[in-house]
Amino acid sequence: MSTPATAELTVRPATTADAAAVRDLINVVDLVDTGEAGYAVDEVESDLRRSDDLARDSWLAFSGDRLVAYAVLWPASASGRLDVDHYVLPDEVAAGSLLLDLLTARAAEIAATTPGVPAADLHLALTPESVLAVHALPVRGWRNVRRHHVLTRPVSTGADALPVLPADVRVRVATAPSDQEIAYRLVQETFAGHFGFEPTSYDDWRKRMDADHRDWTLTWIASRGAVDVGVLVGHNDREATGWVQNLGTVAAARGSGIATALLRTSFVEFAARGRSTVGLGVDTGNAHNALHFYTGLGFQLQFAADTWRLVVPAP
Incomplete structure (x- = not known):
């Protein structure tokens, strides 16, 4: 009314x-x-x-x-x-x-x-x-x-290629319900302690992710051997920019190239879907020096948000 x-x-x-x-x-x-x-x-x-x-x-x-x-x-x-x-x-x-x-x-x-x-x-x-x-x-x-900071990076089918993975590493999409729950658990684990992160139940997470309408082919899980060690949650709802909503690697796998492999996988897929850029947000106070990591992969500052x-x- x-x-x-x-x-x-x-x-x-x-x-x-x-x-x-x-x-x-x-x-x-x-x-x-x-x-x-x-x-x-x-x-x-x-x-x-x-x-x-x-x-x-x-x-x-x-x-x-x-x-x-x-x-x-x-x-x-x-x-x-x-x-x-x-x-x-x-x-x-x-x-x-x-x-x-x-x-x-x-x-x-x-x-x-x-x-x-x-x-x-x-x-x-x-x-x-x-x-x-x-x-x-x-x-x-x-x-x-x-x-x-909101960072963006140009992507294209000509410039971006799938990463070469170590023999014991594979990356899969989270289309199966069981993999969606694994993606949830990895987000909860890898973002614990980050500024503004609040742990949630799986049902609440699915609601906040609009899970029933989400394209789960833009969420990837990385495993090393039999252990799931990394996750990238993306979406493709914007006009020209693919978006990385969450990117996390478990502590034991950090520094081993898992996050880079997930990002490069997303670059290829977003470019194949006609996106010209990929964007993400990064906390400037991140304890793991995330800003340096992203700029090293070609991301540049688009704007700041408080x-x-x-x-x-x-x-």
């Missing part, structure tokens, strides 16, 4: 039928903030399906018939972590601020009705140039707690 928010703005929840309009908004904002605009309708639909309750956990702000701001939140852990996506046109800070206030109030409600959760822990990633980061978050008590955090106590 639409709700009059101010004399100029109307706010209502999002539905999957709004995906094209949301995509257009995101691409306008991204073009200003990052110089790139590659979001696709499929990716927006996947984002919306991750929500437990779109009617209460998503917001669209309209100025007349013009969509000017969008926000959605998702549960990211059983301990009260909520991840937020929020886009607003550069000249509509008031609309973006309004949605921040609405989602903060909703976060307090979620904390109040979730047993054992004294507060909601909101996380929102934005570029440093975002109007929300500059004008809206600091005055509302949000703190900038971490910086990530993680902002707000802890909202239950009322």
